[in-house]
Amino acid sequence: MASHWEEFYSTHLPPTDFEDNRKLLKEFCERHNKAGQRVVLITSGGTTVPLEHNTVRFVDNFSAGTRGAASAEYFLEHGYAVIFLHRLKSLEPFTRHFTGQKFMDMLELHERGPSTTITVKPDCVDIVAPILARYKAAQEAGRILYVTFTTVSDYFWLLRASCECLAQFETKALLYLAAAVSDFYIPSSELPTHKIQSGAGAPTISLQLVPKLLAPLVSLWVPHAYVVSFKLETDESILITKARDSMNKYKHKLVIGNILQTRRNRVVFVTPENNYEIVLTREQLLSGMEIEDTIVSNIIESHTEFIAQHKY
Template identity: 50%
Template structure:
């Protein structure tokens, strides 16, 4: 094991609690990957949603971010349509593939209870309130029948870090057939367990002052040690367009992975730039495409799956 891996592992184990089921999940992901590669498929690990950073050991308060998991959930659908098997590492209660399309819909308002005869009742669905539900349900059932989607859930930053490492180690044996699509909005700051108060912080103590540490950059050991032959994509979100490309190229140079999907907060649903060491590709969603229900993630996945093919052939 390389020194970088040892140092990262030691720090993670000391400062971030290890999920009790991490070995069981690692085995499930390894078996999933092995089965699908044997069937001629590629496997993509998609991270999705934000990460929760607790302020107390017995957590009442935590720091969060705006991420709903929309990009990860929609991308998963497009990767599945491209023939990939998908491990979906997502935040608890964030959006999930297929069901994401009906977020905000009260399911009970879409159902009607009909009495067929005495003692027999039938529940029917009002499809007008669940647009395109027939096609979505068919796609979902096709995916479930073949077992193409493996959801893995996390809640906290600690769980995310350990599960991502487990995923990298599980997918490492399949080499270049593995893709990592790291769309989750991961916190850059945290409070170490050793410095965290055990009980609820009392407002009666006055204004709150918090000192936070930098979250270890897990991308470096992932690329260098845990899954060195995989095709790895990170995401770079900025609010200042003038620094976007500079930050994307800086990430490529620092971590030596294959691609960065760069986007600006205000335009992230309609414009991204895919940056690699060989090319820079702007993807734009036109008004007409948006009216037809096209999503920018469809274009992202098409471009990256093509780049993955080239990577494998090299």
């Protein structure tokens, strides 16, 4: 009998651009593996659950992709190659600093007859220049690959394809699973083809549990990788227990727990041996410090120890 996750793959088609993305993943991983590079797969943003095949309505997950996008920048600073598997139109590294009208307000338009030039306002150069420099350095070195998903099915197919390419890195692969993955879905076979009509009255929608991919990921797809998952809760009293339960069930290396209301300034690291907090003070937050900087530094330190312990 097929497992829950195998059944999901057998009943849901891959995204239309799947083969193109798989080729990009394969080329990216082969190049960086030959160079002896460490690589991190960062998943970021929320998945959707369509209510129709020709999707007009869908159930979404709360996530702007802030943690994943910020973390990608810090992993790049530490020399990692980055696969950034993210929700389409969610926040991305570097451009996340200029959301909405903020970037347009930093520009000046100069019209001189037939020619027009655009410049960055002098008082904004010190803000834009270092971010642009880091972006250009990552792009020119080919150290970041952007791959997008929308639905939970897209995410499943692209996550497995990423893991298949990452397996060759063995202990040098790090998985940073920060995406907000739907817990429930409607099987493809039960979706109506066209838009649900309101004239028929309120629909009855039956949701099923989404398979937990941590199980095959840790035991089958990338058994030698350093795997980090996240646990978001709204109830402080169950956070450590839920994180510890996940750790014990899937046998990966680290669960990072956070509470919805305080996720910007406090997280809890839960390891097989212990748990400890990372907290930013109000002064640190006001100075512009991001908790992802400390999160990534701590993870890289643990990843380095992990690699050293598993040298053959």
